[in-house]
Amino acid sequence: MENKILNFLLIGLEAEAEKFITPLIASHKIYLITKSEDFESMLDNPIEPPPCIVFVGKSIEKPSASECAQFLKMQFAESALYYVSQKLPDYNRKELLKNGYTDVFSLEIDQNILTDVIKQSIAKQSEKVKSYRRVQLVDIEENMVLDFDTLVYLPANNKYLSFTRPGEPLTIHKMSKLKKHGYTTVHIPHQQSKLFYKYTTDRLKSVSQDKSISSTERQERMKNMVRGLLSDLVAESSSGESIATGRKLAGECHKIVTQYILSTPSGGWYKKLILASNEDADIYSHSTNVATYGTLFSLATGKGNPEYVAFAGILHDLGMTRIPQEIREKDYSTLKSKEKETYQSHIAHTIDLIKARKLLLPDTVKTAILQHHEAFNGSGYPKGVSGHAISPEARILAISDYFDELTIIRPNKPKKTIKEAIDALSLQLDLSEKACIFDPVILEMIVDLFKFPEDETTDTKKE
Amino acid sequence: MLLPGSKILIVDDMSTMRKMVTKMFKAAGFENVSEATCGSEAWGIINSANPVFDLVVSDWNMPNGNGIDLLKRLRADSRYGKTPFMMVTAEAEKNQIAEAIQSKVTAYIIKPFTADVLMEKLRSI
Numbered sequence: 199m200e201n202k203i204l205n206f207l208l209i210g211l212e213a214e215a216e217k218f219i220t221p222l223i224a225s226h227k228i229y230l231i232t233k234s235e236d237f238e239s240m241l242d243n244p245i246e247p248p249p250c251i252v253f254v255g256k257s258i259e260k261p262s263a264s265e266c267a268q269f270l271k272m273q274f275a276e277s278a279l280y281y282v283s284q285k286l287p288d289y290n291r292k293e294l295l296k297n298g299y300t301d302v303f304s305l306e307i308d309q310n311i312l313t314d315v316i317k318q319s320i321a322k323q324s325e326k327v328k329s330y331r332r333v334q335l336v337d338i339e340e341n342m343v344l345d346f347d348t349l350v351y352l353p354a355n356n357k358y359l360s361f362t363r364p365g366e367p368l369t370i371h372k373m374s375k376l377k378k379h380g381y382t383t384v385h386i387p388h389q390q391s392k393l394f395y396k397y398t399t400d401r402l403k404s405v406s407q408d409k410s411i412s413s414t415e416r417q418e419r420m421k422n423m424v425r426g427l428l429s430d431l432v433a434e435s436s437s438g439e440s441i442a443t444g445r446k447l448a449g450e451c452h453k454i455v456t457q458y459i460l461s462t463p464s465g466g467w468y469k470k471l472i473l474a475s476n477e478d479a480d481i482y483s484h485s486t487n488v489a490t491y492g493t494l495f496s497l498a499t500g501k502g503n504p505e506y507v508a509f510a511g512i513l514h515d516l517g518m519t520r521i522p523q524e525i526r527e528k529d530y531s532t533l534k535s536k537e538k539e540t541y542q543s544h545i546a547h548t549i550d551l552i553k554a555r556k557l558l559l560p561d562t563v564k565t566a567i568l569q570h571h572e573a574f575n576g577s578g579y580p581k582g583v584s585g586h587a588i589s590p591e592a593r594i595l596a597i598s599d600y601f602d603e604l605t606i607i608r609p610n611k612p613k614k615t616i617k618e619a620i621d622a623l624s625l626q627l628d629l630s631e632k633a634c635i636f637d638p639v640i641l642e643m644i645v646d647l648f649k650f651p652e653d654e655t656t657d658t659k660k661e
Numbered sequence: 662m663l664l665p666g667s668k669i670l671i672v673d674d675m676s677t678m679r680k681m682v683t684k685m686f687k688a689a690g691f692e693n694v695s696e697a698t699c700g701s702e703a704w705g706i707i708n709s710a711n712p713v714f715d716l717v718v719s720d721w722n723m724p725n726g727n728g729i730d731l732l733k734r735l736r737a738d739s740r741y742g743k744t745p746f747m748m749v750t751a752e753a754e755k756n757q758i759a760e761a762i763q764s765k766v767t768a769y770i771i772k773p774f775t776a777d778v779l780m781e782k783l784r785s786i
Contacts, residue, residue: 241680261675268751269677271773297751298773 203227204323207249207277209237209266210258212284215305219253219282222316226250234260240273248274250323251316254281254299256289263289267298278319282312330358330385333394335376337426338384339401343367346390346397350381358385395450398423399457402497417500424498425647427451452490455508459493464505471512471557484602485512491598499643502590503562510566510595513557517547542579545571566591570599573635593637597623597644600636620648663716663745663783665690672696672703672719672731673749678772682718682749685776689783700726704734713740716786721750721757729757732764745786749774 206223208216209231220228229245231237237258252274254266261269263281270279278300283289286304294302303312330349338344343365349358361376361384362368368384376384386394405411405419428451459468489511496504518526521544525537533541548567552559569583569592576584578596588596604619614622624645626634634641663669669691673679679696686694695714697703700723707714717735721728728748735741745767750757758769768782 238677241677241684261677264751265675265678268772269675269681272678272681272775275775 202323204250204320205229205245205247207231207245207252207274209252209254211253211255211282212257214284215253215255215282218305218309219312219316222313223251223320226320232258234258237261237266244273249277251278251280251319254279256283263294264297267294271298278315280312280315331388331391331394332383333386334383334422334426334429335373335381336422337398337401338368340370340373341367344397346386346393348384348386350376351383351385391450395454396457398427399454399461402454402458403461406497413500420500421498421643421647424494427454427494428647451494452486455490455493458497459505459508462505464509468505468508468512471509484606485515487602487606488514488595488598491601492595495598495640495644495647496591496594498647499594499640501640501643502566502594506560506562506566507591507594509559509563510570510591511598513548513552513559513563514567514570514595514599515544515548516551517544517549520544520547520551542571545580562589562591565589566595568592570595572596574637575632575635577635588637590637590640593640597636597641616648620645663691663786666693667691667715668710668712669694669716669718670697670703670706670714672698672700672717672723672728674698674720674723674725678720682779685779688776689780698725699723700728700731702726703731707735707741708738714744716745716747718747718749721748729760729764732761732766736765747782747786 204223204226206226207229208219211219229249231240237260252270254263254270256263258266267279267281270277279298281289281294281299281302283302283304284306286306289302289304291302301315303315305312330351333348338348344362344367345364347364348361348368350361351358362372402420402423405416405423408416411419456468459465489508492507492511493504496502496507521541525533525541528537530538530541545568549564552564552567566589568580569588572578572581572583572588572592573596574585574588574593576582601619601623604614604622605616623636623641626636627638627642627645631638669686671679671682671686671694673682673696676698679698683694683696695706697706700719702725703717703719704726707717717731719728719731728750732746732748735744735746746765747768747770748761748766749770749772751772761769767786770779770782
């Protein structure tokens with residue numbers, strides 16, 4: 199493969215950081231900004247094509263790290279944006295992420311992961327011209343006009359063959375041709391991903407409102423669509439193990455869910471909630487993840503009201519802000535009983551805050567928030583209710599909450615891959631009903647969502 | 662509804678941000694865009710403007726006269742009581758939003774944002 203020269207932008211890095219990063223990107227074009235004036239002139243002479251990665255350090259006086267990020271995110275929306283510091287901890291990680299940084303690294307502890315991230319970005323960018331995403335055939339409606347290209351992969355000569363052009367449908371005839379040759383997937387150019395998300399959102403919406411099909415059929419189709427989305431999430435997460443790709447996909451799922459909710463009658467409400475909970479500044483945060491997974495799970499299993507799950511997900515931990523940080527950050531199982539009590543009071547605080555902010559929520563949403571730590575076997579809190587006394591929205595929320603706790607990246611906490619997290623969830627299924635903290639019926643449906651056919655390179659035949 | 666000839670004022674202490682927002686407006690066909698570096702300068706420009714501005718887009722945090730004070734001053738002036746005012750900020754703290762809403766802000770946008778988001782907010786004005 200020929201080496202493509204990429205652009206990199208280094209802004210105000212400390213000497214050590216610059217010395218560390220430069221050799222890693224030596225064969226590419228490096229732009230250096232060390233003075234505030236140079237920063238300003240960037241608007242007049244934009245870097246083309248946009249940099250693959252922008253690194254920012256603290257050696258530039260003005261603009262501040264946050265201002266830098268806000269500007270850079272607007273100027274180079276697609277570029278990865280990393281804050282790199284020499285020492286630990288001389289920055290506020292959360293604040294930086296909130297302001298738009300893709301990630302924050304300290305040379306003292308993150309050298310390996312930083313090297314990895316840079317290498318992966320380069321590899322990914324170099325391939326971008328011919329990079330495609332895989333889409334299951336079941337995710338594409340027959341005879342519906344598509345805004346994007348579809349291609350089929352020919353494993354024998356490692357080539358992609360154009361199959362339909364934008365504006366054309368995958369006709370029944372074309373579909374059956376694909377199936378005859380053993381294809382279960384087609385490919386879409388990565389640059390057209392956004393069009394595919396829009397397509398998926400539209401389909402989710404139209405299927406969920408389609409009264410002409412039976413409810414069983416509708417549920418089956420919804421399930422398949424969500425599975426298609428999740429399969430991407432799992433495939434990327436397990437192949438690259440890259441934090442950045444995992445986050446990006448979570449973000450993409452989030453966009454689809456948000457678009458979906460916005461298209462429902464409660465859409466205006468959701469917008470306000472996101473604004474009120476300050477979630478769109480940091481789309482990778484726990485609450486948005488829980489809302490995203492919860493909504494997808496609800497759509498796919500047909501349990502609970504997906505819109506209400508989304509609301510409850512966004513708000514469920516609002517009260518955490520009132521719990522002392524040292525308790526919040528500890529592993530729950532190691533807390534002393536007094537600390538546990540404090541931790542558990544976050545639910546009451548959430549309800550309090552909702553009242554204080556005069557958020558008028560449907561009772562279903564409030565119940566879901568109140569019950570999201572209740573366990574199916576009755577061992578949860580605050581009330582210790584069990585089984586179907588817990589609302590379906592709360593039962594869904596409990597699973598997505600746990601799922602995100604396992605997979606989210608937090609300082610000082612090992613992260614599980616999505617596959618490992620699903621394995622952990624499946625373990626619950628082997629328990630007796632008395633020991634299972636989740637609704638086993640819903641849990642089984644969710645675990646089932648993550649079972650995919652093997653990678654297609656093994657199941658396709660030569661055209 | 663803003664027409665292409667609308668008179669717009671961008672207030673931000675960060676020059677790159679100012680330039681960028683101006684660029685977004687110009688790209689969308691709004692040619693009549695002025696800039697101010699802080700709340701006090703903005704008020705000077707607004708106060709002496711004739712005809713009055715049709716839209717003010719202001720950052721929240723600025724060293725010399727912040728966005729919320731500018732908004733309050735505008736709302737206290739009979740000529741600008743109903744003029745669309747868009748607050749731009751990175752700190753989407755709930756109490757700030759509440760304060761801005763109480764002071765009759767028209768729209769709220771959180772940095773970083775894209776031209777699309779800005780235009781969507783404009784349509785809602």
